[in-house]
Amino acid sequence: MKVKAAVALEAGKPLSIETVDLEGPRFGEVLVEIKATGVCHTDEFTLSGADPEGLFPAILGHEGAGVVVDVGPGVTTLKKGDHVIPLYTPECRQCEYCLNPKTNLCQSIRSTQGQGLMPDGSSRFSLDGRPVLHYMGTSTFANYTVVPEIALAKIREDAPFDKVCYIGCGVTTGIGAVIYTAKAEVGCRAVVFGLGGIGLNVIQGLRLAGADMIVGVDLNPAREPMARKFGMTHFVNPADVEGDLVPYLVSLTKGGADYTFECIGNVKVMRQALECAHKGWGTSIIIGVAPAGAEISTRPFQLVTGRNWRGSAFGGARGRTDVPKIVDWYMDGKIDIDSLITHTMPLERINDAFDLMHRGESIRSVVVY
Ligand code: NAD
Ligand code: DAO
Ligand code: ZN
Numbered sequence: 001m002k003v004k005a006a007v008a009l010e011a012g013k014p015l016s017i018e019t020v021d022l023e024g025p026r027f028g029e030v031l032v033e034i035k036a037t038g039v040c041h042t043d044e045f046t047l048s049g050a051d052p053e054g055l056f057p058a059i060l061g062h063e064g065a066g067v068v069v070d071v072g073p074g075v076t077t078l079k080k081g082d083h084v085i086p087l088y089t090p091e092c093r094q095c096e097y098c099l100n101p102k103t104n105l106c107q108s109i110r111s112t113q114g115q116g117l118m119p120d121g122s123s124r125f126s127l128d129g130r131p132v133l134h135y136m137g138t139s140t141f142a143n144y145t146v147v148p149e150i151a152l153a154k155i156r157e158d159a160p161f162d163k164v165c166y167i168g169c170g171v172t173t174g175i176g177a178v179i180y181t182a183k184a185e186v187g188c189r190a191v192v193f194g195l196g197g198i199g200l201n202v203i204q205g206l207r208l209a210g211a212d213m214i215v216g217v218d219l220n221p222a223r224e225p226m227a228r229k230f231g232m233t234h235f236v237n238p239a240d241v242e243g244d245l246v247p248y249l250v251s252l253t254k255g256g257a258d259y260t261f262e263c264i265g266n267v268k269v270m271r272q273a274l275e276c277a278h279k280g281w282g283t284s285i286i287i288g289v290a291p292a293g294a295e296i297s298t299r300p301f302q303l304v305t306g307r308n309w310r311g312s313a314f315g316g317a318r319g320r321t322d323v324p325k326i327v328d329w330y331m332d333g334k335i336d337i338d339s340l341i342t343h344t345m346p347l348e349r350i351n352d353a354f355d356l357m358h359r360g361e362s363i364r365s366v367v368v369y
Helices: 041-048 110-114 161-168 170-182 199-209 221-229 245-252 267-275 319-331 347-358
Strands: 002-007 016-022 029-039 064-071 083-086 125-127 130-132 144-148 152-155 189-193 213-217 234-236 259-262 283-286 308-311 341-345 364-368
Touching: 002 347, 016 144, 016 347, 029 083, 029 161, 029 347, 041 347, 064 144, 064 161, 083 144, 083 161, 083 319, 152 319, 161 170, 161 319, 161 341, 161 364, 170 199, 170 259, 170 283, 170 319, 189 199, 189 267, 199 213, 199 221, 199 259, 213 221, 213 245, 221 234, 234 245, 245 267, 259 267, 267 283, 341 347, 347 364
Parallel strands: 189 213, 189 259, 213 234, 259 283, 283 308, 341 364
Antiparallel strands: 002 016, 016 125, 029 064, 029 144, 029 364, 064 083, 083 152, 125 130
């Protein structure tokens, strides 16, 4: 079939709106009509050429929601008409990783997904007869896409696509890092570095968990009002702090935070986040994706004296199990997504979403098909 897609033809160039050929679903695959997709920093990271694993030409996008229109042979858990959110972290429920409760990093289709291919090693997309690669197993910058059954979360049918698409990455990454990775307790104290599309969701995850103190740290003062609306109790702009930020935060949190979250991708901030975690038990969680080749450092004594350094991908969530629950939280009014979607646009204007992101003007832009 012919589909409309924003194609990343090469690194560093705007996306090109094209009519692309899409083959139907093969064994274990599902054809999904994408109704809406968020535009995330990770798409920008790949499009910019900074992602060493970025492959071109490809159809980017990994934060979508849509409807099943066809299923391939062997598909048993989904049917035509089901509403779904594609998962860049699948959940096969059978691999060594899925069977280990300590991780959400299903590995069953990892190698082909990383090569921009479906699990059988081929692409379903082509342009003028030449293959176009998939991206993160999802390729939501096309109005139809083919996704493995194990990479689709079935969601309730009354959830609005143009809002719950954000659960496909940002919402789950931020809230999940608090609930599933940190398992933050009622009454905890936390520091969140970076108050963008991820950090604001960490903040609302902390509010949901019942944190007593939620300190937000950002160089952009314009982020303060939205962060307060989401539950931040104290705002710190590092540019306004005289001297070292770490002792300032340790003092503010009365000895250090129980949990800190790095939501920027800056290795210097990652160190600050670790070092303002409480001696003896504080845990620092890295969410931000640092540039290729970057390395983190600290004095080992920081760890010897009981601080923990961890990371979180997709919020530690198991997509097919946890994403439908997060959709329920949204529908029940427990979490706010609407305020974070600052811009919507048709696919033809998707490059505007990247411009808004570069200028720091958007929290989340959503393309509605
Ligand atoms: P964003 O650009 O919307 O937000 C980043 C914020 O950090 C901005 O408000 C900016 O002003 C602030 N900032 C930048 N440098 C700072 C500094 N030195 N000190 C304090 N504040 C600073 O980005 P986002 O969409 O929220 O994404 C954050 C990171 O999370 C990115 O690296 C992204 O790739 C990553 N990410 C990770 C996962 C995962 O599963 N681990 C998933 C999605 C995104
Ligand atoms: O299993 O080796 C693996 C990779 C899992 C991918 C997790 C990616 C999370 C960070 C990238 C940001 C996604 C938007
Ligand atoms: Zn698995």
